Every structure is written in C-alpha cells, then in structure tokens.
Amino acid sequence: MREKLTRFFGSPAGIISTGSVIGLLAAYLPELGNPPNMGVCVACFERDLAGALGLHRAAPALYLRPEIPAFVLGSMLAALLFGEFRARAGSAPVVRFLLGVFAMIGSLTFLGCPWRALLRLADGDLNAVLGVAGLVAGIGLGAWFVKQGFTLGRAWKSLPLTGWAFPLAMIVLVVFAFAKPSFILESEKGPGSMYAPVLVSLGVGLFIGFIAQRTRFCTMGSIRDAMLLRNFHLLYGVIAMVAAAFVLNLILGRFHLGFDGQPLAHTNHLWNFLGMVLTGLAFALAGGCPGRQLFLSGEGDGDAAVFVVGMITGAGLAHNFAIAGVPDQVVDGAIKVGGLSANGQIAVFVGLIFCLLLGFVLREKFE
Amino acid sequence: MTKESHAVILFYTSNHAFRAEKMLDQEGIPCKLIPVPRHLSSDCSVCARITRDQMEAARRILDAARVETLGIHEI
Numbered sequence: 001m002r003e004k005l006t007r008f009f010g011s012p013a014g015i016i017s018t019g020s021v022i023g024l025l026a027a028y029l030p031e032l033g034n035p036p037n038m039g040v041c042v043a044c045f046e047r048d049l050a051g052a053l054g055l056h057r058a059a060p061a062l063y064l065r066p067e068i069p070a071f072v073l074g075s076m077l078a079a080l081l082f083g084e085f086r087a088r089a090g091s092a093p094v095v096r097f098l099l100g101v102f103a104m105i106g107s108l109t110f111l112g113c114p115w116r117a118l119l120r121l122a123d124g125d126l127n128a129v130l131g132v133a134g135l136v137a138g139i140g141l142g143a144w145f146v147k148q149g150f151t152l153g154r155a156w157k158s159l160p161l162t163g164w165a166f167p168l169a170m171i172v173l174v175v176f177a178f179a180k181p182s183f184i185l186e187s188e189k190g191p192g193s194m195y196a197p198v199l200v201s202l203g204v205g206l207f208i209g210f211i212a213q214r215t216r217f218c219t220m221g222s223i224r225d226a227m228l229l230r231n232f233h234l235l236y237g238v239i240a241m242v243a244a245a246f247v248l249n250l251i252l253g254r255f256h257l258g259f260d261g262q263p264l265a266h267t268n269h270l271w272n273f274l275g276m277v278l279t280g281l282a283f284a285l286a287g288g289c290p291g292r293q294l295f296l297s298g299e300g301d302g303d304a305a306v307f308v309v310g311m312i313t314g315a316g317l318a319h320n321f322a323i324a325g326v327p328d329q330v331v332d333g334a335i336k337v338g339g340l341s342a343n344g345q346i347a348v349f350v351g352l353i354f355c356l357l358l359g360f361v362l363r364e365k366f367e
Numbered sequence: 368m369t370k371e372s373h374a375v376i377l378f379y380t381s382n383h384a385f386r387a388e389k390m391l392d393q394e395g396i397p398c399k400l401i402p403v404p405r406h407l408s409s410d411c412s413v414c415a416r417i418t419r420d421q422m423e424a425a426r427r428i429l430d431a432a433r434v435e436t437l438g439i440h441e442i
Contacts (some may be wrong), residue, residue, distance in 0.1 A: 149382045152380075225402055287381075
C-alpha cells in the first residue's frame, strides 16, 4: 500500500492532484477568513508569525498563522509514516540563514512569496505578471549558477534530536495558536486580523504539508527543473495549482482582472519585478521555495530549518527598518501608489549583490 | 532502449551531477540528467540516468574523477 501511494504521488497524476488541491484550498481560505488574495502565502504568513512573536511591531501584520507550523508537522507525519524522516544538516548554515533573510526581503518587496505570486495571477492581479517574470529571471540565474558549479556543500547525517528540534518548536507554536497567551501579539485591523478558524488553518496546513512532502511540490523547483533539465513534472503541479485556484475564484466571484485595486498589492512594476528576481535567485541558490523549505524542515533537514529561521528574521528586519513594500491605498477617493522605500531599494540591491557574489564564488573545484 | 534497462546515479549535490554528466560524456557513456525518482528519495536533487550495462564503467570513471556518489540504482 505504502509503495503504491509513493508511486502515485511520484506520478504526473499525483503532482497534478496535489497542485489542484493546494490551489482549491488556497482559493477557498479567504472565504473562511484569510486575507483576500492571500489564502496561502508562506512569506506573508511567516511575516505575520514574526510579528506575533514580537520580532517586529507592524500593527497590521501580527498573527501566529497556524498554517506555518502545520506545513512542517504535516510533512513530518508523512516522512515518519513513509520512513523518510532523516536528521541531517551541516551545509553552510550562515549562508543559508542570510539567503533566507534576503528571500524574505525580496518577497516582502513584491508582497508575496512564489506561492502568492502564482495565486495572485489566479486572482486576476496583473501585477503578479511582473512578479512571476522576476521570479523566472531569478530562478534562471540561480539555475545557471548551479550548472556552473555553485554549491552550498552536502548535508551530513546528524544526531536525531537535531532533526526533531524544528518540528518540536512548531508544536509549541501550535499550542500558542490555540492557547493565545498574552505575549503572542495579534493585529486588531489589517491582514493580521483576518484569519480562518485555527482548527481549519491547522487542518489545511497539515494536509498540504503531508501531500507536498510526498510529491516534493516546489514552486521554485518547477521552474528550475524546466530550465535546467527540460523536465516538467513539478511544473504540471504548479500549473494545476494556478488553474484550480483560477476556476474556484471565478465561481466564488473573486477573480478581478487588472493592475489597480488589487488587495495587498502595489503597482510599482520595477520593484515588483526586482523583488522577485532577488527572491527567485535566493530560493534557487538555497535549493527550494519557501514551502519546500518548510516541508524539508519537517523531514529532519536542519539546513532548511536554518533557512526558514532566516526568513522569519528577515521579516522582522524588513518591518523594523521600513524595508517592506507598501500596498497601494485609497486615500480620499484617490489611489495612493505604494511600492518601496529608499531603505527597501537599498536592501534589494544589497541582496542581489550578495546572491551574485555567492553564485560566482561558492564553487567546488574538482581538479 | 526500454525504460527497464536504465539505472540512475545519485549524488550528494547537484554540482556533482553536472560534473558527472561532463565526465561521462567525455568518456562516451550516454547520460541524461533527470530529477531523482520519487521512490528512491524525498530529496529534489538531480541524478544521472545511464544504461544498466554502463553502471560499472560509470562508477570507475566517477571514482577516478573524485565525483562523490550517493549510490547507483536500477530503475
């Protein structure tokens, strides 16, 4: 039975089913309370989580999103059930941490990770076209570096507790999500105040974590594999996710085509593009999209966990130093275009230079 | 050539896979880089697909070139 399931999840039907289910759930979560056009966004949810833990104090972005720990724990359950939980770590932790920081800064420039960029497309948000174009450019650059010999080194088998540490921390977060102790912050207005019932978020997150671990669903990997290997397996899943979310959005009346007036988005095309170039490049160098990093953390990968901690730290920095992008707003009946502060622009450039340096320098010599 | 006649070489890192592709090509061993089959690993890295009859030759070449492999599996 286990082998049959593994074969199914590894097949085109498996990845297409997984992508479709994720797309449907992501499109439906706003109906249940999650912010509009943000049914699932790993970067945004980690940003809210960072706020809930007091790592920043951006009033509209404080909520301990149960989806994040649930992604990790769903993946952990799948890995345990199928005998794939392996504690491993040890490859370039500081570099991975910094890649996580800059991946988050790039995502918050655009206002969404690769998952939300694709889901915003399915909502009709044309600003996401610029974001996805930037994402493809960044991943293409990262894939080129990998082909030229870029490496962060190999992971090594580790003591079991090192693999368990991150999932255990996620269990504590789930307890906090239910118990809501006073030191966990929560927004009174804005996207941080919009959320589905905790049990629903937890259940959806566990389910997505489980099927994504079985299929290796990865938004970054789908584009990397198509470019590097001419292999479209993961891309089928991503296309299925967008298509399923698109259809459900049409049915629910949530599809609104255009640039202006999109929820939690800005129309500054240059920074939408450049932010996602940085994000795509950072994820490609780190070897997985934000969701995939959570799923890998769940199966005992300490290197992926370090990257996730970097992303959460990056969210804190982005809001504390006014680096994050600002959505367009309607002020006195007129649209006030958002975008990126000077601090944010500098941070994106620093991130791009950092990633380019890594790409050129971190290469293994064989001779 | 049927699918059953293939084997895959797994690596610890993707750059070793690209290095292996180059080395095997130079030695005249047909090789195609593909994602690691799901039933072999949960890792989403790259592996090299060769024909089964080239498994030993490929192993020797990669060992000599100090390309670290995680294993060779028939698929």
